[in-house]
Amino acid sequence: MNFDFSEEQKLLQQTARDYLNQHAPLSVCRRVLESGEPFAADLWKGAAEMGWLGAAIPEAFGGAGFGRLELVLIAEELGRALAPIPFGPSVALYSEALLQLGSESQKQARLPALAKGERIGTFAFAESAGRPAAARIQTRFEGGRVSGTKLAVPDGAAAHDALVVAREGSDLSLVLVDLAGPGVERQAVKSLDPSRPLARVSFSGAAGERLAEPCPDLSAVLALLRRAAVPIAFEQLGGAARAFELTREFALGRYAFGRPIASFQALKHRMADVFVALELARSNAYFAAWALEEDAPELAEAACSARVAAIQAFELATTEMIQMYGGVGFTWEYDCHLFYRRAKGLAALLGGLGDWREYLVRELERGAAA
Amino acid sequence: MDFKDTPEEAAFRAKARAFLDAHARRRSPGESRPLFDSEDPSVVAEAQRWQATKQANGWACLTWPVEYGGRGARPIEAVIWSQEESHYRLPPDLFGIGIGMLGPTLMAHGTDSQKQRYLTPMARGEEIWCQLFSEPAAGSDLAGLRTSALRSGEDWIVNGQKIWTSGAHYCRFGMIVTRNDAGVAKHAGLTYFIVDMQSPGIEIRPIKQVNGAAGFNEVFFSDVRIPDANRVGAVGDGWRVALTTLMNERASLSSGHYRPSVQPLLRMARGLELEGRPALESDDVRQRIADFHVRLRGVEHCANRTLTALSKGSTPGPEASIGKLVMAPLGQQLASFAVDLQGLAGGALDEDFDFQRAFLGSPAMRLAGGTDEILRNILAERVLRLPPEPRADKGMAFQDIPKGRS
Numbered sequence: 001m002n003f004d005f006s007e008e009q010k011l012l013q014q015t016a017r018d019y020l021n022q023h024a025p026l027s028v029c030r031r032v033l034e035s036g037e038p039f040a041a042d043l044w045k046g047a048a049e050m051g052w053l054g055a056a057i058p059e060a061f062g063g064a065g066f067g068r069l070e071l072v073l074i075a076e077e078l079g080r081a082l083a084p085i086p087f088g089p090s091v092a093l094y095s096e097a098l099l100q101l102g103s104e105s106q107k108q109a110r111l112p113a114l115a116k117g118e119r120i121g122t123f124a125f126a127e128s129a130g131r132p133a134a135a136r137i138q139t140r141f142e143g144g145r146v147s148g149t150k151l152a153v154p155d156g157a158a159a160h161d162a163l164v165v166a167r168e169g170s171d172l173s174l175v176l177v178d179l180a181g182p183g184v185e186r187q188a189v190k191s192l193d194p195s196r197p198l199a200r201v202s203f204s205g206a207a208g209e210r211l212a213e214p215c216p217d218l219s220a221v222l223a224l225l226r227r228a229a230v231p232i233a234f235e236q237l238g239g240a241a242r243a244f245e246l247t248r249e250f251a252l253g254r255y256a257f258g259r260p261i262a263s264f265q266a267l268k269h270r271m272a273d274v275f276v277a278l279e280l281a282r283s284n285a286y287f288a289a290w291a292l293e294e295d296a297p298e299l300a301e302a303a304c305s306a307r308v309a310a311i312q313a314f315e316l317a318t319t320e321m322i323q324m325y326g327g328v329g330f331t332w333e334y335d336c337h338l339f340y341r342r343a344k345g346l347a348a349l350l351g352g353l354g355d356w357r358e359y360l361v362r363e364l365e366r367g368a369a370a
Numbered sequence: 371m372d373f374k375d376t377p378e379e380a381a382f383r384a385k386a387r388a389f390l391d392a393h394a395r396r397r398s399p400g401e402s403r404p405l406f407d408s409e410d411p412s413v414v415a416e417a418q419r420w421q422a423t424k425q426a427n428g429w430a431c432l433t434w435p436v437e438y439g440g441r442g443a444r445p446i447e448a449v450i451w452s453q454e455e456s457h458y459r460l461p462p463d464l465f466g467i468g469i470g471m472l473g474p475t476l477m478a479h480g481t482d483s484q485k486q487r488y489l490t491p492m493a494r495g496e497e498i499w500c501q502l503f504s505e506p507a508a509g510s511d512l513a514g515l516r517t518s519a520l521r522s523g524e525d526w527i528v529n530g531q532k533i534w535t536s537g538a539h540y541c542r543f544g545m546i547v548t549r550n551d552a553g554v555a556k557h558a559g560l561t562y563f564i565v566d567m568q569s570p571g572i573e574i575r576p577i578k579q580v581n582g583a584a585g586f587n588e589v590f591f592s593d594v595r596i597p598d599a600n601r602v603g604a605v606g607d608g609w610r611v612a613l614t615t616l617m618n619e620r621a622s623l624s625s626g627h628y629r630p631s632v633q634p635l636l637r638m639a640r641g642l643e644l645e646g647r648p649a650l651e652s653d654d655v656r657q658r659i660a661d662f663h664v665r666l667r668g669v670e671h672c673a674n675r676t677l678t679a680l681s682k683g684s685t686p687g688p689e690a691s692i693g694k695l696v697m698a699p700l701g702q703q704l705a706s707f708a709v710d711l712q713g714l715a716g717g718a719l720d721e722d723f724d725f726q727r728a729f730l731g732s733p734a735m736r737l738a739g740g741t742d743e744i745l746r747n748i749l750a751e752r753v754l755r756l757p758p759e760p761r762a763d764k765g766m767a768f769q770d771i772p773k774g775r776s
Contacts, residue, residue, distance in 0.1 A: 001379075001446075001681045002372050003674040069371060248754060263757035268750035275749055276696060279689045280668030287671045290371045308664045357660030358653070364636060364663060365650075 003286060009069055016077040019050060024081040026335050032084035033195040033338065038158035044085045044117050047078075053091055054115025057099065062112030068230070068293040072285070075231040079238025082342050084195040086120050086155040088235065088349055092228040094121025097163050100224065101174060103212030110161070110176075122159040123228075124150035124177075124201055125221070131355050134172060134218045139203065141166035141175045145183070146208040149200065154349060156199025157188045164208065171216040174224075175208035182206065193345030195338065222359060225350050226303035230288045233303075233310035236346050237281050240310070240317040243339040244274050247321045254326075267324060274317050281306075281313035304360035311353045314343040373674070375450070376681065382447050386454045389429055394420075394458040401459070409584075414498075414540045417461040421495025431469045431493050438477070438485065439493030446680040464537055468492045468499030471618040472545045476564075479603040479611045484564065488543070502532040502546035502565065502589060503612065507773065510744050512547075512616075513556045513609055514763075514771070517591060519548035519563070525595045526550075526563065531588060534738075538574045538587040541567050546596075547612050550605055552769040559768055560608030564600040571595075581730040619739055630701075632663045635708050638725075642711055649711055662704050669696050688753040694735070695745045702732035 005013070028040050047053055056071040057063020064070075071091075078087050095114045098107055098121075113119040127150060128136050139148025146164055153162065156179075164175045179186065183206035191198045215221060248271060251262035261267055288306035291299040318340040322329035329336040347353065375383055390396075424430040425439055432448040434440020443451075473492055476485060491497045508515035517530025528548055538544070544565045551559035565572075571594040576584040603611040636659055639650040649655050672693060676686040708725035709716040719726045736742050750756045763771040 001375065001674060001677045003671070003678045004371065006371075248756070252756070259760075260757055263760070265747070265759065268754075268756050269743070269746040271754055271756065272695075272746040272749040275688075275754060276692045279672060279692050280665060280696065283668050283671035283675060283689065284664065286371075286675070287667070290373075293371065304660075305664045305667050308660060309668055312664075354653075354657060357657045360660040360663065361636075361656040364632065364659065367633075 003290070005069060005073065009073055012066075012070055013073040013077060016050070016052065016074050017080070019046070020077055020081040020083065024083055026082060026338060029082040029084045029195045029338050030335070033193075033341075036194075037084075038197055039086055039155065040084045043083060047083075047085060047087070048115070048117030051115075052078075053087075053095075053117050054111070056091075057095060057111050057115045061107050062115045064115070069289055072231050072234040072289045072292075076234040076238035079235035079240075080242040082195065082239060082242075082338055086122065086158065088228070088232050088346070089122040089154040089159065090114060090120045092231045093123040093224075094161065094163055096227050097123070097174065097211065097224055100227065101211040101213035101215060106176070106209075106212060119160040120155060120158060121161045121163065122153055122155050124153045124156070124162045124164045126151045131358070132218060132221075132351060137165055137167050137172060139164060139166045141168040141173050141208055141210070144208060145205040146175055146177055146203040147205055149202045151200055152189065152198045152348070153201045154196065154198060156201045157186050157197060162201065163211070164203070165221055166208070168210075171214075172218065172221065174211040174215045174221070176211065177203065177206050177208045191345070192348070193341035195342070196345050223300070226300055226307075226359075227292060229303045229307040229350055229356075230285070230292045232346060232350065233281070233285045233288060233306040236310035236314040236343070237278070237285055239339060239342055239346070240278055240281065240314040243314075243317040243321045243336075243343075244271075244278060246335070246339075247271070247274075247317070247324050251324050261324070270320055270324075274313075274320055277309075277313040277316045281309040284309040301360065301363040304356055304363060307350070307356045308353060308360060311343075311347045311356065315347065318343040379446065379450060379681065382443075383450050383454060386429070386451050389427060390454060390458050393423060393427075394460055396457055397459045411540075413461065414464065417464045418495045418498075420461050421465055425494045430465075430495075431473065434469070434473065434477075434489075434493065438473070438489035444680075444683070446677065449677060449680060464498055464540070465492070465495055467501050467536065471615050472499050472501065474618045475545065475611060475615045476602065478614050479562070483599075484602065488564065497542040498537065498540055500535050500538050500541040500544045500567070501615070502535055502538075502544045503615075504534045505531060506533055510741055512612070513560065514768075515547060515549060515560070517546070517548045518552075519550045519561055519596070521550070521598075522595075524598050526561075526598060526601070528563075528565070528591045528594045528596055531590050533577070533586070533588050535574075535587045535589050536585055538567065538589050539576070543567060544589075545602070545615065547608050549768065550608075553767050554606070555765060556763060556768045556771065557609040558606055560612070561605050562602045562608035562611040563596045564602060565594070565596050566600075569594050569596070580733060581727065583731075630666055630697075632659050632666065632704075635659060635662070635704060635725075638708060639711060642713075644711075655711065658707055662700065662707075665696055665700050669693050688749075691745070691749060691753065694739065695742060695749070698732070698735035699742060701728065701735055705729035705732055 023046055024043050028043060032040050051064035052074045054063030055066045055074055056068055059065035095111065098110055114121060127138055139146065139150065146166055159179055162177050162179055164177050166173055166175050183204050185202040187200045189198050189200050251267055252260050254261050284306040288302040291302040321339060322336045325334060325336055328334050421430060428441050431440040432443040432451055433445060436442045469492065473489055476488060492499060503512060505515045505517060517528060517532065519526040519528050544567055546563050546565045548561055548563065549559050550561040571592045573590040575588045577586045577588060578584050639655050640648050642649040644652050672689045676690040679686040705725045705728035709729050747759065751758050
């Protein structure tokens with residue numbers, strides 16, 4: 001039994017934490033949130049130089065050639081820092097899709113620039129609110145051209161390329177589209193978490209290139225989302241852990257009725273509950289990381305469980321954060337809302353709690369690993 | 371990252387399996403453990419025979435030193451053994467309190483002659499032991515116990531009442547914490563003894579539980595004489611000795627390898643009808659099942675992180691302490707939800723799934739070995755290092771502490 005990361009992997013994580021402590025204090029997240037910058041370009045460049053963007057990309061395609069276990073630990077650290085960069089969309093979704101479903105030449109052509117951070121990719125899926133359904137995908141891919149409108153595309157304004165879920169005949173396809181090309185219109189939309197912007201992207205006959213491997217139906221799309229859900233669960237876990245550390249520190253320093261508020265059992269017990277939620281999320285996330293790295297049959301169940309637990313832990317940690325900070329927790333000036341927004345934003349990124357509980361039960365019905 | 375045994379662990383597992391195959395029958399898939407009737411002396415005798423067989427072959431109290439009848443094994447090997455043992459049809463284990471908690475306490479605090487006299491018969495199962503700690507007025511606040519011990523020559527005279535004592539009626543010895551001095555602070559006036567359960571003045575009454583079973587007893591002490599030679603630790607140092615016992619209790623409660631699943635609930639929901647279709651098609655039911663599953667798996671993966679630490683020979687981290695706090699309320703919620711799903715039929719004991727029985731038994735898990743509330747205090751104070759609870763009885767002599775109803 002060795003259900004833990006190796007010493008080398010932990011060292012890599014510590015290096016990432018040190019780098020981010022120096023280069024990404026919470027003021028960087030706030031800067032992006034307040035300024036309308038699409039993302040922290042300096043931090044993105046740093047992340048590329050550190051090899052993080054290509055952590056899971058083989059060296060032959062310009063990456064660092066580590067594995068998924070290294071990738072998830074980097075994601076955890078970016079989550080702790082509330083890093084305002086397109087890591088999830090570009091690395092966990094777009095690059096991962098190319099690695100999984102791209103042809104050799106598609107990988108050759110695109111992965112090196114993604115690893116260097118020179119190009120940013122994203123994922124354009126949702127066309128309406130609610131749980132994804134194949135019938136509601138109206139965007140079409142015909143004769144090499146994409147037409148349709150996608151809502152809430154993460155980093156949709158800043159990204160160079162998008163992977164678009166489109167209808168092709170009676171099937172679905174995943175189509176690569178250059179967002180700077182003709183036939184693409186992008187309109188920034190207000191984001192629940194402005195440190196991670198969204199855009200509405202309309203395609204009218206934009207040139208597209210199908211990913212080599214077929215992705216004919218919704219379940220194939222969901223398989224891709226599940227792979228992305230694993231590093232994103234670590235990002236959520238990192239954010240939740242940091243929120244909880246700050247909450248604990250605040251409650252120890254804040255006095256009421258002559259005592260630190262952290263000494264009141266009403267708060268102590270709830271902090272114990274947050275701790276439990278974090279440990280459940282961490283343990284589920286570790287198992288999903290193992291399943292992702294090994295491509296184990298348990299991956300589908302593990303990724304769904306990890307995502308559900310991570311959404312729950314981050315939401316609990318951040319709602320309790322504001323509650324325990326009290327009135328100041330609701331001010332713009334304090335950082336609580338940065339965590340609160342990020343928790344819900346990351347929950348929405350791949351579809352929320354209800355969706356993922358449903359995906360999980362579908363796996364359990366198959367009897368997988370239950 | 372992997373879930374494999376090391377070569378040494380794999381070899382150990384193979385040895386354990388070979389012994390079990392030679393001496394016991396493997397349970398068939400789905401075969402549950404037989405219900406244990408502790409009133410039946412033949413069951414106790416059978417359990418003792420199995421314990422003796424294990425001990426004679428080096429498979430009892432694995433982590434104990436060889437000189438006391440153990441194997442001197444590493445903690446991870448004890449876990450591997452219990453994983454393997456759980457696959458076989460075996461008599462009930464009546465020795466856990468002795469071997470897991472009281473034996474280690476004796477090793478830490480007992481005299482040489484106490485260790486010589488008691489440990490090996492405990493390991494062999496010849497003498498079964500019980501724990502006499504809780505009292506009607508001292509549960510979570512154990513140090514508030516009132517059973518008195520007064521010195522009389524070479525003996526101590528004990529009077530009072532203990533409660534929640536598992537197996538008192540078939541136990542040969544017990545470990546008891548008593549108050550020898552009510553004039554000092556509550557933690558300072560306690561003394562710990564070994565008590566012969568056949569002593570005159572001991573009366574044992576079974577407690578009928580919510581679920582109708584009677585696994586626990588009340589034990590009454592009326593002028594029971596305990597020789598001073600049976601004292602464990604110094605006079606007035608009983609709290610420190612008791613803490614050793616309690617630490618070992620938590621360790622043995624959290625090292626379980628119990629792996630529950632939502633599959634029985636899922637199967638039931640597939641077979642039940644709700645609004646004219648299987649309950650399993652209801653979104654509400656699916657959402658609840660998913661939630662249960664995620665928590666169950668979380669605890670299971672947590673346990674594997676703990677095993678990893680044991681396998682490496684290091685001390686498990688704080689994740690080791692969440693298992694019971696998650697599982698106990700979860701068991702209750704899952705059983706309650708399942709009974710609800712059965713609708714009007716939910717009031718009847720169900721043959722196939724037995725959720726009603728689980729529902730009735732589930733409150734116990736949230737109380738035994740540290741209530742949910744005490745466990746949250748422990749997490750908050752020892753793991754998160756938050757300030758301790760203010761103590762209204764701090765610095766007071768025990769006799770001056772307000773007592774309330776018992």
